[in-house]
Amino acid sequence: MTILTEAVARLLLAPSLMVAAAILIKGYVDVGDGFAAAVVVSLAIALQYLAFGARRAEQELPVLRFAPQTAIVGLLVALSSGFFAVISGGAPFTHEPSVGARVVRIGRLELMTAVSFDFGIFLLIAGALVALIHHLAEPPELEPDLEEDAEAAR
Amino acid sequence: MPQQTSPPARVATRDPLAWAVALVALGAFAGCIALWRTGGGTIDVSWARELDLRLHFSFDGIGALYGLLATGIGAAVFAYATAYVPLHLDHQARPARDRWRFWPWMALFMLSMVGLATAQDLILLFVLFDVTAVCSYFLIAFDRQERASRLAALMALLVTGGGAVAMLIGAVILYADHGTFSIPELASLLRTQDEAGGIATGTTVAIGLIAAAALIKSAQVPLHFWLPRAMAAPTPVSAYLHSAAMVAAGVLVIGRVFQLVEVAPVVQDGMLAIGLLSIAVGGALSLTRDGFKQVLAYSTISQYGYVVMLYGIGGRDGATAAAFYVVAHAIAKSALFLTAGTVTMAAGCRRLSTVGGLARELPVLAVASALAAATLSALPLTIGFFKDELFFRAAAEHSTLLGVVSVLAAGLTFAYTWRFWGGIFLGERRVGGAADDAAAAAKPLAPVPALLTAPIAVLAVLAVLGGIVVGPFAELASDAAGATLGHDVQLQLAYHLDARETWMAALAWLLGGLLLATPKAWGPAARALSRAGERFGPSHVYELSLSAVNRWSDRLHDVEVRDLRSRVAAVLLPGGILVALGFAATPTAGVFQIGSIDGTDLLVVALLALVAIAAGVVAFTHQHIAIVLALAVVGLGLATVYALLGAPDVALVAMLVETVVTLVFLAIVAYAPRGERPSRRELAGVASEPQRRHTHSRRWRDPLIGVVAGAAAFLVIWGALSRPTPAERVVDELVRLTPAAHGRDVVTVILADFRGLDTMVEVTVIGVAVFGVIALLRRGRTW
Numbered sequence: 001m002t003i004l005t006e007a008v009a010r011l012l013l014a015p016s017l018m019v020a021a022a023i024l025i026k027g028y029v030d031v032g033d034g035f036a037a038a039v040v041v042s043l044a045i046a047l048q049y050l051a052f053g054a055r056r057a058e059q060e061l062p063v064l065r066f067a068p069q070t071a072i073v074g075l076l077v078a079l080s081s082g083f084f085a086v087i088s089g090g091a092p093f094t095h096e097p098s099v100g101a102r103v104v105r106i107g108r109l110e111l112m113t114a115v116s117f118d119f120g121i122f123l124l125i126a127g128a129l130v131a132l133i134h135h136l137a138e139p140p141e142l143e144p145d146l147e148e149d150a151e152a153a154r
Numbered sequence: 155m156p157q158q159t160s161p162p163a164r165v166a167t168r169d170p171l172a173w174a175v176a177l178v179a180l181g182a183f184a185g186c187i188a189l190w191r192t193g194g195g196t197i198d199v200s201w202a203r204e205l206d207l208r209l210h211f212s213f214d215g216i217g218a219l220y221g222l223l224a225t226g227i228g229a230a231v232f233a234y235a236t237a238y239v240p241l242h243l244d245h246q247a248r249p250a251r252d253r254w255r256f257w258p259w260m261a262l263f264m265l266s267m268v269g270l271a272t273a274q275d276l277i278l279l280f281v282l283f284d285v286t287a288v289c290s291y292f293l294i295a296f297d298r299q300e301r302a303s304r305l306a307a308l309m310a311l312l313v314t315g316g317g318a319v320a321m322l323i324g325a326v327i328l329y330a331d332h333g334t335f336s337i338p339e340l341a342s343l344l345r346t347q348d349e350a351g352g353i354a355t356g357t358t359v360a361i362g363l364i365a366a367a368a369l370i371k372s373a374q375v376p377l378h379f380w381l382p383r384a385m386a387a388p389t390p391v392s393a394y395l396h397s398a399a400m401v402a403a404g405v406l407v408i409g410r411v412f413q414l415v416e417v418a419p420v421v422q423d424g425m426l427a428i429g430l431l432s433i434a435v436g437g438a439l440s441l442t443r444d445g446f447k448q449v450l451a452y453s454t455i456s457q458y459g460y461v462v463m464l465y466g467i468g469g470r471d472g473a474t475a476a477a478f479y480v481v482a483h484a485i486a487k488s489a490l491f492l493t494a495g496t497v498t499m500a501a502g503c504r505r506l507s508t509v510g511g512l513a514r515e516l517p518v519l520a521v522a523s524a525l526a527a528a529t530l531s532a533l534p535l536t537i538g539f540f541k542d543e544l545f546f547r548a549a550a551e552h553s554t555l556l557g558v559v560s561v562l563a564a565g566l567t568f569a570y571t572w573r574f575w576g577g578i579f580l581g582e583r584r585v586g587g588a589a590d591d592a593a594a595a596a597k598p599l600a601p602v603p604a605l606l607t608a609p610i611a612v613l614a615v616l617a618v619l620g621g622i623v624v625g626p627f628a629e630l631a632s633d634a635a636g637a638t639l640g641h642d643v644q645l646q647l648a649y650h651l652d653a654r655e656t657w658m659a660a661l662a663w664l665l666g667g668l669l670l671a672t673p674k675a676w677g678p679a680a681r682a683l684s685r686a687g688e689r690f691g692p693s694h695v696y697e698l699s700l701s702a703v704n705r706w707s708d709r710l711h712d713v714e715v716r717d718l719r720s721r722v723a724a725v726l727l728p729g730g731i732l733v734a735l736g737f738a739a740t741p742t743a744g745v746f747q748i749g750s751i752d753g754t755d756l757l758v759v760a761l762l763a764l765v766a767i768a769a770g771v772v773a774f775t776h777q778h779i780a781i782v783l784a785l786a787v788v789g790l791g792l793a794t795v796y797a798l799l800g801a802p803d804v805a806l807v808a809m810l811v812e813t814v815v816t817l818v819f820l821a822i823v824a825y826a827p828r829g830e831r832p833s834r835r836e837l838a839g840v841a842s843e844p845q846r847r848h849t850h851s852r853r854w855r856d857p858l859i860g861v862v863a864g865a866a867a868f869l870v871i872w873g874a875l876s877r878p879t880p881a882e883r884v885v886d887e888l889v890r891l892t893p894a895a896h897g898r899d900v901v902t903v904i905l906a907d908f909r910g911l912d913t914m915v916e917v918t919v920i921g922v923a924v925f926g927v928i929a930l931l932r933r934g935r936t937w
Binding site: 036091112124129136 | 897
């Protein structure tokens with residue numbers, strides 16, 4: 001890739017992540033949600049992969065290594081915000097705090113189960129997509145014992 | 155085993171993980187004793203109320219008995235394994251971190267057994283039943299580099315897991331008929347029904363299914379074959395699996411649901427028959443086996459046959475004897491298994507034909523395992539004596555015939571137990587059999603760590619102690635029998651030299667001694683049975699059906715993947731025809747209207763024209779890159795249409811997804827062979843004759859399918875858009891409710907709140923799909 005793409009990729013990373021954060025936080029009052037924010041994040045990462053190549057991108061952003069774990073954590077967050085009510089005998093996806101109750105706010109962000117569920121989806125999709133990009137960036141070497149295993153299974 | 159010369163001090167580890175698990179077991183054992191002495195306790199928490207599920211655990215007599223076994227035998231086996239596992243890994247030149255594949259599963263195994271012992275709810279029983287199966291799967295396959303281990307683990311999982319499904323079906327039938335999963339409630343309901351005139355056939359079937367699951371778990375004939383195969387596991391796993399977990403889980407379940415079984419006499423008689431059959435088949439095959447662990451495995455089948463038979467006899471005698479039998483057997487069998495492991499570690503061989511005369515070199519082990527063998531063969535001054543006394547009493551009270559059969563069975567037990575012990579410890583060192591064993595036999599014994607003998611000695615002392623002070627064990631068994639029967643039971647045990655049972659026992663020893671002395675007389679017949687079993691038996695059926703299922707799945711896979719387009723066609727063509735039929739049958743007047751076009755509509759029309767052109771490009775081009783780019787044009791054009799129609803949320807997501815999908819597609823194209831997609835002519839040129847005909851017919855087939863499907867979709871959408879449906883009111887309601895959910899963006903609130911469950915399922919599918927793809931590409935490495 002040319003110097004120009006590299007420079008643009010480097011410049012775009014922080015703003016794209018900012019946009020993703022905005023989409024995620026504003027999701028409940030404006031266009032966008034956790035899913036869209038996660039796709040924006042993965043696009044920003046994909047741009048880094050395209051501009052620098054897999055190895056350099058991962059050297060510069062070692063945090064990418066934790067993408068699979070992020071996805072799993074996201075799944076757990078989403079599951080627990082959806083199903084924690086079941087433990088106490090409620091229906092799945094019971095809204096907490098319930099309708100009309102006071103909600104804790106941080107600025108305009110309101111803390112409730114639907115929002116944490118959305119956040120879990122953000123983590124899940126972002127992690128899964130980044131892991132996918134990582135694996136597609138370097139084609140797998142064909143491992144010979146793979147076929148052996150298939151034989152053995154038969 | 156070349157590494158065997160390494161001093162045991164080097165590998166006898168201070169592995170904190172191993173000791174932590176062993177100490178947890180010991181602590182849990184102490185906790186179980188305390189709970190038992192103080193009368194137990196109950197936890198009953200509602201869990202998923204709409205499905206009527208409860209987390210209902212009760213530490214009653216059964217809970218005490220099996221809880222004490224799982225934790226007590228567990229503590230002994232785990233202590234043994236702290237020395238065994240490092241040696242085992244060392245012999246196989248495997249890294250020490252593989253112990254992480256052992257200890258957590260062992261701990262979970264123990265925990266699930268305690269849970270199973272105390273569960274009072276059929277669904278809970280099913281779940282924990284399966285947890286033990288999963289644990290055993292990973293533990294049997296601990297030596298996962300060996301094919302035999304993997305296949306044995308798969309077999310154990312499939313056979314016992316299949317049984318568990320039967321149990322679930324039984325539970326659901328009972329729920330449908332009686333409205334509860336709770337075992338105590340079901341027991342009282344069924345008893346009243348039985349007194350009022352008998353239970354329904356469906357209920358009998360359900361009880362039969364549950365009993366079948368338990369019998370499979372306890373490795374009863376004819377579904378016993380998974381157990382000898384499971385001997386591929388490391389010895390501590392086998393010892394635990396046979397004495398206190400997994401196999402014991404089967405009879406545990408029978409004990410738990412016994413009050414249900416009692417009202418279904420057919421099931422109970424079946425259990426009696428299957429128990430007798432298992433005693434005979436397991437015992438006879440045990441006498442033919444050469445490998446230590448194989449001898450013990452078949453003896454387990456036969457021993458649990460006793461317990462199943464006792465439950466088949468039923469009543470106060472049967473239930474008490476069964477509970478006591480389980481305890482005595484667990485102590486003896488775990489000690490014998492651990493003996494086999496120690497002998498293998500010391501002498502490097504696994505077969506009776508290659509050892510012998512080890513009593514001189516391993517005196518402590520010889521004495522300890524002799525005591526265990528004496529327990530299993532019911533000699534006096536061991537706890538085993540009483541297990542057979544109760545067994546004889548129950549059998550003789552039932553009928554004289556059963557009394558005679560029970561003496562024969564005990565004789566068989568005596569023979570295979572002492573054949574095992576004598577083969578290892580008496581006589582001279584033998585050389586022969588398999589080549590690897592022959593080589594090992596020539597070597598001197600390796601030094602054995604004290605921990606590979608001490609737990610066996612502890613178990614042996616316990617067995618003898620139980621033969622002298624039998625009171626606590628009798629109390630444990632009577633408590634368990636009380637929980638099984640639903641009313642209190644008293645059990646007094648003591649030595650009576652003149653009792654009928656003592657004479658029956660003496661007769662059994664005599665018979666066993668005769669069997670041991672005359673191997674030539676019964677050898678050929680037993681071996682013929684073994685050969686017949688291998689050639690025509692149930693394990694053969696299992697293998698046949700497994701390979702048939704594999705073949706089927708391969709064929710289905712071929713049909714599915716060989717031609718992606720025919721799969722798409724298989725959905726689209728019937729779909730299109732059905733829609734056409736629907737149109738022919740419904741009035742269409744006023745449905746297809748052409749509205750007016752003005753304002754931004756012109757832009758939409760232009761975009762749609764672009765999309766149509768791009769779709770045409772996809773159909774006609776042969777270059778991968780061009781296809782990907784044309785598809786991107788289709789997607790982005792549609793995203794713009796959404797934006798123009800006032801759906802910004804959908805437009806945003808569509809835009810983003812299209813971009814990612816295009817990138818991913820491009821990356822995948824890199825995997826494809828270089829150059830153009832082969833043209834039809836090229837395909838036909840290289841194809842064989844039938845394939846060429848295939849390609850030729852496709853020239854007309856594909857466009858036809860496309861036209862039919864496309865026209866159908868077009869008609870449906872046109873019709874739907876011409877007549878706004880009343881479903882819009884649902885949307886109005888959602889819009890109205892959105893502020894109550896603290897949101898202003900209706901689409902997000904629908905996704906994250908109103909339809910949260912749908913979203914959850916969808917993202918779970920995405921996660922599973924992505925990680926599934928990664929697992930296929932990278933063999934399970936997530937990064």
